[in-house]
Amino acid sequence: MLFHWLYPLSQNHHILNLFRYITVRSFIAFLIGIIVSIVWGKRFIALMKLRQFGQSIREDGPESHKKKKGTPTFGGVFIIGSALVACAICGNFFSFPFLITLFVMMSYFFLGGLDDYLKVLLKNSKGVSARQKLVWQFATAGLAAYVMIKWNVTDSQLHLPFMKEAVIDLGWWYVPFAALVIVGTSNAVNLTDGLDGLAIGPVIISASTLGVLGYMAGHSEFAQYLLIPYVPDVGEILVLAAALVGAGAGFLWYNSYPAEIFMGDVGSLSLGGVLGTMAVVTKNEFLFVIIGGIFVIEALSVILQVASYKTRKKRIFRMAPIHHHFELAGWPETKVIVRFWIVSLVLAILALASLKLR
Numbered sequence: 001m002l003f004h005w006l007y008p009l010s011q012n013h014h015i016l017n018l019f020r021y022i023t024v025r026s027f028i029a030f031l032i033g034i035i036v037s038i039v040w041g042k043r044f045i046a047l048m049k050l051r052q053f054g055q056s057i058r059e060d061g062p063e064s065h066k067k068k069k070g071t072p073t074f075g076g077v078f079i080i081g082s083a084l085v086a087c088a089i090c091g092n093f094f095s096f097p098f099l100i101t102l103f104v105m106m107s108y109f110f111l112g113g114l115d116d117y118l119k120v121l122l123k124n125s126k127g128v129s130a131r132q133k134l135v136w137q138f139a140t141a142g143l144a145a146y147v148m149i150k151w152n153v154t155d156s157q158l159h160l161p162f163m164k165e166a167v168i169d170l171g172w173w174y175v176p177f178a179a180l181v182i183v184g185t186s187n188a189v190n191l192t193d194g195l196d197g198l199a200i201g202p203v204i205i206s207a208s209t210l211g212v213l214g215y216m217a218g219h220s221e222f223a224q225y226l227l228i229p230y231v232p233d234v235g236e237i238l239v240l241a242a243a244l245v246g247a248g249a250g251f252l253w254y255n256s257y258p259a260e261i262f263m264g265d266v267g268s269l270s271l272g273g274v275l276g277t278m279a280v281v282t283k284n285e286f287l288f289v290i291i292g293g294i295f296v297i298e299a300l301s302v303i304l305q306v307a308s309y310k311t312r313k314k315r316i317f318r319m320a321p322i323h324h325h326f327e328l329a330g331w332p333e334t335k336v337i338v339r340f341w342i343v344s345l346v347l348a349i350l351a352l353a354s355l356k357l358r
Helices: 002-011 014-020 022-051 063-068 076-090 096-121 130-150 171-192 200-217 220-226 234-255 264-281 293-312 322-328 333-356
Strands: none
Touching (some): 022 200, 022 234, 076 234, 076 264, 096 264, 130 171, 130 264, 171 264, 200 220, 200 264, 200 293, 200 333, 293 322, 322 333
16 A cells, blocks of 8 residues: 555655655554554454353363463464555555465465364364365465466575575476475464464564565675575565564464463464465575474474374373473473574574575
């Protein structure tokens, strides 16, 4: 809205030229995201309590979590809703990377919403089956990746951290690879969402980092100086990232321990899908392993636990995902959360530092 309606008037009103700049619109998107999220969130929580849309707690989870039963869920609705309001006002909808990322976010939003609806409202403990989720996720991610390559939104080359040149060109094989990155990230964030504020902290940090990387990749001079791939129009990702950071911070206002609301699958699947797509369109598929290291660790802990139990009938961790392992080891929930945030921040700084180590 600011870009499409006000910037064209800058010839007569020079102050409106400000809305041309991604940095200015990103700052405004952050403010809108956090204000709308905090204001709307209070009313949304009250509505969820009135309707008794409470979270069910896994029976085999830590005993301390039983008291959380009935806490309102669907918090992802006001995270994504607030971010969309900010994007509608501040975004440039001529940017294909921006539109593709929004497409994946909304598709996963509806998938997560359907899953939460079945679990909470219809009391179907299974929700959408794992197979159906994967089909939906891969279909969405595959379509997004196909469009990226078909319309030259990005290329099919892979870049490794700390290396100047691309290591390989996958051609059309890039489509399933990119889809795997997006789907894997979505499910990894979903697994991380197990403690009050645990997932949203690394989401905010990762989105901020990818937004900065996107801005630099979309600026030809910065890209050339930093020896990173130049992707036209991808700088607009910074606006989406800022909107998500603001909306996420507003959600954390209510989700911090003890949580007044949970994000639910409607939030975790869509936020994970956004981060995965941002990593793909900014050409940071492998660097995201560092940026989103917390999500990678959480997902790997589940994979290793399942594999170990099936092959050896022994568990590696006291409970998976790994945040439950530390809980059962005696760490207070708040200490697990803050320490995971610290690790996420350190990894994000390391990822940014890699830009000068090429």
